[in-house]
Amino acid sequence: MSANTPATPSYFERIDDHRYKPTPHVGGAWDTAEQHFSPLGGLIVHAIERERAGRPGTGMVLSRxxxxxxxxxxTDECEIRVETVRPGRTIELVEATVLIAARPVVRARAWYLTAIDTSAVAGGGAARLTPPEEVASWPMAxxxxxxxxxxxxxxxxxPPQPGRATAWLSTGTDLVAGETASPTASWIALVDTANGIAVRHSPEEWMFPNVDLTIHLHRLPEGRWxxxxTTVVFGPTGQGLTSTVLHDVAGPVGHAQQILTVRPQPAAG
Incomplete structure (x- = not known):
């Protein structure tokens, strides 16, 4: 690679074992001076996986x-601290805390369950989606x-409808510069986008950011898509809910939920 050839873009650059610097590619949708949570969610899973990789094989898979x-x-450097709060041979609970300027800004909890062959009884998910190569791109920007x-x-x-959309997402941007993230971490790094693909009302008139994201998986996702x-519901007292059936190209893999705080945008002037 020549000195003039740009490196593959990334959402984060590593500073040390626990600290990361965000790049301009994390710029948020509600405020471009803040991080969009989606890549940070993937980074948290990446950090959890790195911590668990330092121990003997557990034979467990991420389930929630x-x-x-x-x-x-x-958009400042962040630190991610990972702790196993419930160790076990078949079930494990891991907690991660993200700090910016020494203040906790995200707390995450990940359940790992033992992996065994249950293919004989597998089934019950939604139908597969039309493959992404058969679908045209849409300018979400x-x-x-x-x-x-x-x-x-x-x-x-x-075409997305108010409160309802089904879409494939992918990116050519790496999660961490110079590092290979797992398919799971890279896939999760796109899930928080769900709240923006099925807009119920114009974000210029109404705010509806999510304060959480919970992902349940019945199998690990694969591939780059x-x-x-997604379905979005607004309630009558300032709450909303974004509910998503999650897929990879092979079919459904789980569900995601995001609770929203719904309020009018401040009046201009």
Whole structure:
């Protein structure tokens, strides 16, 4: 590679074993000066996987991960601390805390369950989605600003409707510069986008950011495409819920939920 050839873009650059520097590609949709949570969610899973890789093989797989967003995600360097709070041979619970300027901004909990062969009884999921190569790209940046949205290849199966959309997402942006992230971490790094693909009301008039994200998996995702079959509901007292059936190209892999705080945008002037 010549000195003039740009490196593959990334969402984060590693500083040391626990600290990361975000790049402009994490720029948020509600505030471009903040991080979009989606790549940070993938980074947290990457950090958890690195911590667990330092121990003998556990024979367990990620089955649920939940993220609580505690504060503003400034585009400053972050530290991720990982702790196993419930060790076990067949079930394990891991907790990760993200700190920015020494303050906790995200707490995550990941359940790992033992992996055994249950293919004889597997079934019950949703139908497979139309493959992404058969679907045209959609300029999501026409609805949302920010470096993160600009980094995506978004392919809806049909034009998004208020509160309803099904779309494939992919990106050519690495999670961490110079590192190979697992298919699971890279796939999860796109899931939080679900709240933006099925806009119920214009984000210029209404705010509806999510304060959490919970992902349940009945199998590990594979490949570079994250499929989101999303429904958004607004309640009458300021709460909303984004619910998503999650897919990879082989079929459904689980579900995601995001609770929203719904409120009008401040009046201009």
């Amino acid at each position: 991960v939940s993220f609580d967003i505690l504060g503003r995600l400034a 026409s609805v949302w600003p920010g470096g993160y949205i600009a980094s995506l290849d978004v392919r809806p199966l049909a 994250t499929g989101l079959d």
